[in-house]
Amino acid sequence: MITLEGVTKQFGTVEAVRGVDATIREGEITVLIGPSGCGKSTLLRMINRMIEPSSGRISISGEDVRNTPPELLRRRIGYVIQNVGLFPHYTVFENISVVPRLLGWKRPRIEERVTELLDLMGLERSFAQKKPRELSGGEAQRVGVARALAANPPLLLMDEPFGAVDPQNRARLQTEFDRIQKQLRKTVVFVTHDVEEAIRLADRIAVMRDGRLVGHSSPEDFIRQSAPPFISEFLGADYSLNLLARHRLRDHYRPTRGTARGTGNPTLPETASVKEAVALLVTRQLRELTVHDEAGAVLGTFTLDCIKNLFGGESGGS
């Protein structure tokens, strides 16, 4: 758990971060979002003391970060940045093993860990001997994440990690990161200015504006409790629609009783997102569609009624 108490940062006469109080929960992805210049990056970088706060207190698991020398603190915190910052003169293996080596791990342990991470990131083991310039943007970014995870830190700081990748690859990286996070359950602080990315990954979204934290809740709560004008404007009019991408059809359909029968309606697998289902209803001018499982057997029907509770308290469903 990370606790921020009255954290403020002044650069000369400019206040980049103004009295932020927040609690970042363990094992969750907290996305810091806001327009550029809102102080989200500065706030992130104060957690691993890349920037020292002008006032206020940051503690990790109850311990003030100022009690640990910055270098030692950073070796215990994973850090991923936008342009990856892989060391061009190191191989992928050497890049990933930077922090373990700083921590004095023995060679066999490092080798084992690097292999494990390459597998986890879905990279071929032969990548270990490649140089960064031989990697594509997406591959480099995966190595960047592997490097941050190398010493198995409980906390991961990510500063627009997928910002420099093309949209298609970004979506893939996000999906993969989501999968890895479900496995690892790290405490992640993730900075982005991309609302869709936030919706896709966040357990909690923290919205910043002019150095202040103006909203901090689960993505759905911004809709359930009507958010202040700045937040709804920043999140966009299509925010609720985008939010539907977080939900799978398997949780939102009316099961068919008895044997399945063909209705002539278009069908979608239960793994499809609710957003896709709604899009299909709208484009085909339909009231309902059929949900099937992986084997193709019909499970039930989806109508807009199935999601009427999604933003209003109890989540809807079967």
Place this chain on the structure above:
Amino acid sequence: MGTSIPRTDKAVFLGALIAALALSLSGFVTYRPNRIVRGQVLPAHEVLGNYYWVLLVLCLAVLLLTTIGRKRRRDGVMALLGGALGAGVVFFAGYAATELVSPETPFARTSMGAGVWLSLFGAYLITSESLRGYAGKRLYRTALQFPAPVAIVIMLALGWLNDLSLLQEFFNRRGTFFAELATHANLAFSAVALGSVVGFALALVISRLHFTHGFLFFFINLFQTIPTLSFLGLLMAPLIYLGTRFHFLGARGVTGIGWAPAFLVLFAYTLLPVTGNALAGFRMVDPMVVEAARGMGMTATQIFLKIRLPLALPVILSGIRTALTQAIGNTILAGLIGAGGMGAIIFLGLAQAAPDLILLGTLPVVFMALVADHFMKGLARMASAATGGGAE
């Protein structure tokens, strides 16, 4: 691609053309009955007879090969033909000298003419340019450069070229030649060694304390803009003062002339390339890479030694390379102020209007600069490969 001719083929073609024209139209050797009188220029076909055609056929063979397009082994064959041409031209120059000398004219001199030099240049172009596009193993590529130089060294060792005026000048002052060569190398290399250390240190100071940039570069640039000769002159007075004022300096030969001003000038000239490149090298390191290193928990020292220095190294080395080739050439001026070096031989040749003596002083300097340049290029390439950068 299609029908377009590769750039290297054009260069090889040009080399062969230059060699063929030079052999046919320029004087191959110049013959003087003694060292003072005006020489008689003799073209290749006159002095070599049928052997002239051997050299010309080599040129024509290369010309022909450039027109057949890229074939397997063609580049290697062209490089070897270039080597054969170079070695052949030198051999026949020596041969011509031997033919022209006779017991009745013991003071006769035969020196290599424009035809020899131009066709050697052509041969060099053929070999180096055809290897530029060479697709085979790196080892072969290196090996293919050597036949001509090795052949020339063997001819020198066997005494086949001894009748050339250049060699006669060499035998006349064999003792001083090697001493001056050693002095030359000593001056150039020690000045660059010290200059590299100081220049690198200055770059560190400037990159740490930005306000010193303008101040330090004012002097570094100033040194570079003072003409070498004026610089030597300007140093005279202060060095005489220092040498007389401080006995321990005077005892080590610090005075207005001799090694001290030469060394200082050469040293001052190394600062701009070394400092400038080192600064550029450090500046070229991606700030995001340094940011990442900091974020990983590296200390400032670790960041410098493991990240910044290795990444800047190729550029730093290429600065030292520039400084070194420049210093080897500039050291010639040391001959003017009694510091020795090949300049001493060159200026003697100028004073005596003896072109071959000038050549005897110049060729080793050119050779030394080429070797140093190649060596430093190799180092920079190795450093660059290790740092994963594309550029040299």
